[in-house]
Amino acid sequence: MKDELKDISTLLFETYGADVSRYDDSFLEMSVAKRQSVTGCYSVRDYHNHLKNTKSEADSFVDSLTISFSEFFRNPLTYAYIEQMVLPLLIEQKKQENNKEIRIWSAACASGQEAYSIAMLWDEVSLAAKSTIACRIFATDSNTEEIATAQKGIYQRATLQKTTLHRVQTYFNRRNDIFSIVPELKQQVDFSTFNLLDAQLVSPQASIYGDFDVIFCCNLLFYYKPEFRNLILDKISHNLKADGFLITGETEREIVKENNYREVFVNSAIFKRIVNPKG
Ligand SMILES: C[S@@+](CC[C@H](N)C(=O)[O-])C[C@H]1O[C@@H](n2cnc3c(N)ncnc32)[C@H](O)[C@@H]1O
Numbered sequence: 001m002k003d004e005l006k007d008i009s010t011l012l013f014e015t016y017g018a019d020v021s022r023y024d025d026s027f028l029e030m031s032v033a034k035r036q037s038v039t040g041c042y043s044v045r046d047y048h049n050h051l052k053n054t055k056s057e058a059d060s061f062v063d064s065l066t067i068s069f070s071e072f073f074r075n076p077l078t079y080a081y082i083e084q085m086v087l088p089l090l091i092e093q094k095k096q097e098n099n100k101e102i103r104i105w106s107a108a109c110a111s112g113q114e115a116y117s118i119a120m121l122w123d124e125v126s127l128a129a130k131s132t133i134a135c136r137i138f139a140t141d142s143n144t145e146e147i148a149t150a151q152k153g154i155y156q157r158a159t160l161q162k163t164t165l166h167r168v169q170t171y172f173n174r175r176n177d178i179f180s181i182v183p184e185l186k187q188q189v190d191f192s193t194f195n196l197l198d199a200q201l202v203s204p205q206a207s208i209y210g211d212f213d214v215i216f217c218c219n220l221l222f223y224y225k226p227e228f229r230n231l232i233l234d235k236i237s238h239n240l241k242a243d244g245f246l247i248t249g250e251t252e253r254e255i256v257k258e259n260n261y262r263e264v265f266v267n268s269a270i271f272k273r274i275v276n277p278k279g
Contacts, residue, residue, distance in 0.1 A: 004044040005029060011051055016058045022197075022228045023065060031064050067223070068146050070110040072117045072155075073162040074218070075250050079117060081268045082214075086245055087125040090213055094133050105204065105212045106139040107196060107236065108220040112150025112189070113159055115139035116181055118216070119188040120171050138207045140194035150191045153181030196220075196232045203239050210239035218269075219249035221256075233259050237273060246271040 005028055012018040020028060032044060039057060041047035051057055073079045090102050104122075106115040115137055122135045141147055157177045160168055172179040194204040196217075203210035217236050221229045233256065240246060248256050248269050257263065261271035 068110040070113040106216045109139035142195040216247045
């Protein structure tokens, strides 16, 4: 970590009790640059001095590290693969195993767009396949406010830019520019709070035992330093079936490739674990 960044991290901890040591250096640098431009500080040193004297700026800086942006069908290519390859494959596999349940976990679901996108796909794919297999979707986030918003299932138009008109008409009730998830789809998702870095908890309690066929861990790994990314990936691996699928954000593909996962379809951000990396 650069000295100036280290000084900011130390100042935040010693003066305001805010621990930012888990965040990746490049993410912290980017966040400092953004706040510098908002506050008109020319150098990192100026910003450090500004922080020293302004508690409200320390709060704003820490808040700026909590990025919960999400949208429906965020990475369209990934969702196309899930719709056309992953879900049909799982249905077939479960049929052959005479297993009646598919288990999916959205592990940093923010305000629910990812989990509801999966529920929409499942509804369409299972209907087309005339499948009687059930799909249980668990969705968790460390932020309780995000989970409360997800449970309400009420969204602004901006989050729907990648959602087809057919899906908007089928899965939302619309009032002016406010779109509410229909009750049937809401029931499909079980939302709860879960911190992926909580050393005490192995799996989301609602799911009881983990053992997921698909885990979404999208757009959170890159915020963290490598040692924390590894802790999160260990937790994910522990909860993923041996032949299960891990879905990441587009920018996190290289991170998981370095951690014994192989990408199943080109540029899809859909991975399987390499069970015996050295074998
Ligand atoms: C940018 S959002 C990603 C939302 C969604 N997965 C997507 O890709 O659109 C990142 C989310 O990760 C959550 N998060 C950050 N650290 C976490 C942790 N240790 N455990 C669980 N969730 C975490 C944040 O609260 C935030 O809602």
